[in-house]
Amino acid sequence: MCVVLLTVLIAECVATLIETTTLVSYENWFTAGEIFAWITANRFETNDIADYCLRYVWPYWIVCSLIYLGIGVLVWWLTVVKNTLLARYTAIGIIVFLAVPFALPGVTNSLANEIACVARQIRNIEKHQNDNDSFRYNSVRQEPAVDKEIYVLSLGESVRYKNLSLNGTYNRETTPLLGKQTDLVLYSDYYANATLTQHALPMLLTDAQTDDFEQHFGKKTIAAAFSETGFKTALVSHRAQLMNNGYHDYLAKNFDTVVFVKHDSLIAPALSNLAKKNDKLFVVTHYLGNHMFYTNRTEDCLVWRPDYNADPKTKSDSLFLNAYDNSLRYTDRLLNKEIETLKQTHRVAAWLFVSDHGEYISPKVSGHGHTYHPTKEEYHVPLMVWYSDEYKEAHPEKVVNLIIHKDEPVCADHVFWSVLDMANIRIDSTLQQEGLSVFEEEVKYKGRTLLLPDGKTIMEL
Numbered sequence: 001m002c003v004v005l006l007t008v009l010i011a012e013c014v015a016t017l018i019e020t021t022t023l024v025s026y027e028n029w030f031t032a033g034e035i036f037a038w039i040t041a042n043r044f045e046t047n048d049i050a051d052y053c054l055r056y057v058w059p060y061w062i063v064c065s066l067i068y069l070g071i072g073v074l075v076w077w078l079t080v081v082k083n084t085l086l087a088r089y090t091a092i093g094i095i096v097f098l099a100v101p102f103a104l105p106g107v108t109n110s111l112a113n114e115i116a117c118v119a120r121q122i123r124n125i126e127k128h129q130n131d132n133d134s135f136r137y138n139s140v141r142q143e144p145a146v147d148k149e150i151y152v153l154s155l156g157e158s159v160r161y162k163n164l165s166l167n168g169t170y171n172r173e174t175t176p177l178l179g180k181q182t183d184l185v186l187y188s189d190y191y192a193n194a195t196l197t198q199h200a201l202p203m204l205l206t207d208a209q210t211d212d213f214e215q216h217f218g219k220k221t222i223a224a225a226f227s228e229t230g231f232k233t234a235l236v237s238h239r240a241q242l243m244n245n246g247y248h249d250y251l252a253k254n255f256d257t258v259v260f261v262k263h264d265s266l267i268a269p270a271l272s273n274l275a276k277k278n279d280k281l282f283v284v285t286h287y288l289g290n291h292m293f294y295t296n297r298t299e300d301c302l303v304w305r306p307d308y309n310a311d312p313k314t315k316s317d318s319l320f321l322n323a324y325d326n327s328l329r330y331t332d333r334l335l336n337k338e339i340e341t342l343k344q345t346h347r348v349a350a351w352l353f354v355s356d357h358g359e360y361i362s363p364k365v366s367g368h369g370h371t372y373h374p375t376k377e378e379y380h381v382p383l384m385v386w387y388s389d390e391y392k393e394a395h396p397e398k399v400v401n402l403i404i405h406k407d408e409p410v411c412a413d414h415v416f417w418s419v420l421d422m423a424n425i426r427i428d429s430t431l432q433q434e435g436l437s438v439f440e441e442e443v444k445y446k447g448r449t450l451l452l453p454d455g456k457t458i459m460e461l
């Protein structure tokens with residue numbers, strides 16, 4: 001009996017260390033989304049998380065381990081040395097009592113429930129990632145009288161609306177270059193529909209929404225709709241991003257060309273190369289971007305000091321916020337370069353940028369998707385559209401509509417339809433939905449929702 005009890009105790013100790021890590025880091029119990037993110041994390045994220053844990057969480061690990069060591073000795077003494085009926089029941093009572101915290105933290109996210117949610121998501125991916133092989137959008141388009149066009153869906157990482165000086169109210173100049181772009185429209189009231197990349201991306205690349213998230217397994221990504229109308233399609237992504245991991249690479253399979261780059265600064269040059277080789281081109285670009293802990297920037301972007309990473313003297317709000325804003329300066333440069341690349345093609349060209357989700361920054365808590373109570377900063381993110389002079393000439397009515405709707409409430413459900421409509425593509429009448437494109441005359445207002453970290457609970461916004 002002693003061996004069984006000690007084995008359970010070791011499991012409880014491991015669970016305590018995991019929960020302590022998230023309680024200290026995110027002030028919340030471990031969620032399914034986090035477990036899944038840890039399993040699928042790339043080396044960049046793993047290093048950052050490990051670094052953070054080593055810096056701040058290790059004292060808690062030592063205290064927890066020592067407490068469990070003491071309890072282990074007590075259980076051994078009760079069951080082996082003392083070995084009376086009362087002593088054995090006492091040992092069992094201690095073990096059961098220690099299990100209570102893992103069963104209770106909210107019936108919706110006990111550790112067992114969260115692990116079951118992760119297992120369900122992984123099973124789904126393994127079972128369904130090839131379900132879309134026979135799917136077709138049957139897309140059609142009324143082509144403008146031009147030979148060369150290029151459309152880009154640009155996906156950011158953890159960019160929150162509130163911190164962009166482009167919005168006209170943030171007092172730090174985080175987007176000086178984008179701020180100078182004419183023909184760039186920023187939507188003021190766009191919400192993401194998930195706070196984790198693994199949930200957000202499938203809903204941006206297909207027409208799946210929060211209430212039918214798993215439907216995306218049966219559909220091809222938006223690249224297929226472009227291919228069907230004669231476009232060459234490409235994915236240019238940072239190699240540490242989602243579509244380059246073994247669980248989510250099924251999202252990359254509908255592109256003609258897939259380019260994984262080792263640094264975000266190589267995304268615009270890759271786009272430029274693709275544009276030289278293809279007359280009709282659709283590209284999805286995906287950045288490593290502004291993921292915590294905000295190290296993705298160059299030295300000359302360190303405008304606000306002290307920076308959490310460059311000057312890690314103490315753990316404080318300003319250090320985190322400064323590091324985040326410094327990383328936004330870098331994002332501004334990269335996105336501006338992407339727009340300039342498109343401008344230089346002198347084609348009918350349009351670019352739609354959204355961030356997969358936002359970011360919550362505080363002295364003790366940092367990140368996104370860690371709780372079942374996300375803050376507005378985690379889902380109020382930028383939707384931006386830039387169009388070339390040639391595009392404006394070819395589609396004046398679309399540009400007018402785009403500008404008219406810029407302060408209306410829209411969300412990630414509008415992205416798939418807007419990108420198709422941006423290129424004048426319509427899909428099979430049984431699938432086509434009206435009023436979900438920001439390029440249409442009327443945009444349907446629909447309730448906005450968020451898919452929470454377990455991948456099934458939906459929160460009304």
Ligand SMILES: [Zn+2]
Pocket residue numbers: 157158196197198356357
């Ligand atoms: Zn993300």
